[in-house]
Amino acid sequence: MVTLSNEHESDTRQRLIEAAAGMFVEQGFNAAKVRDIVARAGANVAAVNYHFGSKEGLYAAVIQYHSAQAIEVLSQQAGDDRGRTPAARLRDYVRTFLQRLLTQTPQFTMSKLVAREMVEPTAAFGLIIEKFVWPQYHALQAIVRTIAGEKLSEELVRRCCLSIVGQCLYYQFARQVVACLDPGFGYGPADVERLAEHVVAFSLGGIHQSARTRTGEAQKSRSGHVNGR
Amino acid sequence: MVTLSNEHESDTRQRLIEAAAGMFVEQGFNAAKVRDIVARAGANVAAVNYHFGSKEGLYAAVIQYHSAQAIEVLSQQAGDDRGRTPAARLRDYVRTFLQRLLTQTPQFTMSKLVAREMVEPTAAFGLIIEKFVWPQYHALQAIVRTIAGEKLSEELVRRCCLSIVGQCLYYQFARQVVACLDPGFGYGPADVERLAEHVVAFSLGGIHQSARTRTGEAQKSRSGHVNGR
DNA sequence: TTGTAATTAAAACAATCGTTTGATACAAAT
């Protein structure tokens, strides 16, 4: 209620949101402790309950704050797809997806919060799915469909989409594992750029192969097109 | 120390391990509370510290117990690769990987614990990586290499491997999201079987496409082989 | 300046966590 159109608009409130966003991204909702958050914000313990009612309220405020920012960016990027090749659209999709997810920039905090919600859902899960996951998922579905040229069943389109986002999200979910299995990958802009190129190429090949293999007779696909023979 | 060759071998100890394994798989190490574990095991709260010293000790015992069982299964499956086509080996790899990861059978608990360690590492992380992730990773690397026919750089081999396991693990990490985006997927044996077929086909196409695109000039791959043009 | 509301701060609250204690029962050994 005090959120908008209030001339005072406490500075502590904003610092709490930013500090909490960092902690929630780095440690998740449950692992992030309010005493650590207020310490990072330079505020008192009671401040979170005073300004947001509860830890959950603070989390909701964090989501709402970065939501507005993220939706704004999302809307301005959409619409310039006309004339572009389907593969180029997939490239853009994967590249921006990975950049927002993996690079350290304090911008695009929302993408990391969404990823957190996937592995450790909170009360905001439904809202996150509706406002961010579904739209992006549908956009990816459209891209995959045009790439496959209507040769894919709806089920296989879903499978391909999940394969694509699964590849990307694994690098965020399992950072420590990636650091072990691929020590050369440093999550820098250049690394992310090359990763995006791989995911795009890999997924383009995967989509076309799925379109060839068809949906029904998965059982006897031993005699398919890409077998090592 | 008291683990083997002890005639008493408390029954409570075993019940604790099994109950704890379930809780750790379902909720993770931190979210699983010892009072819930002992309740499921029908034991007293003090039993955990009496038999295992601490919650971490219980977790270590769970890992050790299912480790032995899992390594046993792993060793008996290896070695029957001779004469099989590379694609068939990838099919076996993905299928068993997904079955162990996604199906509900109390067997193969280890796979789910390994997946948990990836997103929420504990003190056992290093051991898990060394004993389970590395071997499986190397096996997959060998398969991918033979499929690509030496045309892939080592970096791209790693990328392809991570793309494959990323596709699989996403269905375990983000179960709730999958349930939203693909409500028809029920994690039953038939679902997992069809998913495996997709991941194999998708990945075979991805590997071959990666082998075509090559490693260096990712930048100008706009004129590659599979672009929608 | 004074009065009023908003904000901050120190302290404590109640609940929960992993852990420990001390008593008790039971078994095998002396």
Next chain:
DNA sequence: ATTTGTATCAAACGATTGTTTTAATTACAA
């Protein structure tokens, strides 16, 4: 029978959690 070692239990411990209280401080209007 007594001792010793093992196992279980109810109860409580100390630490940490999110939350609340109460008073002090600040900011702004009358």
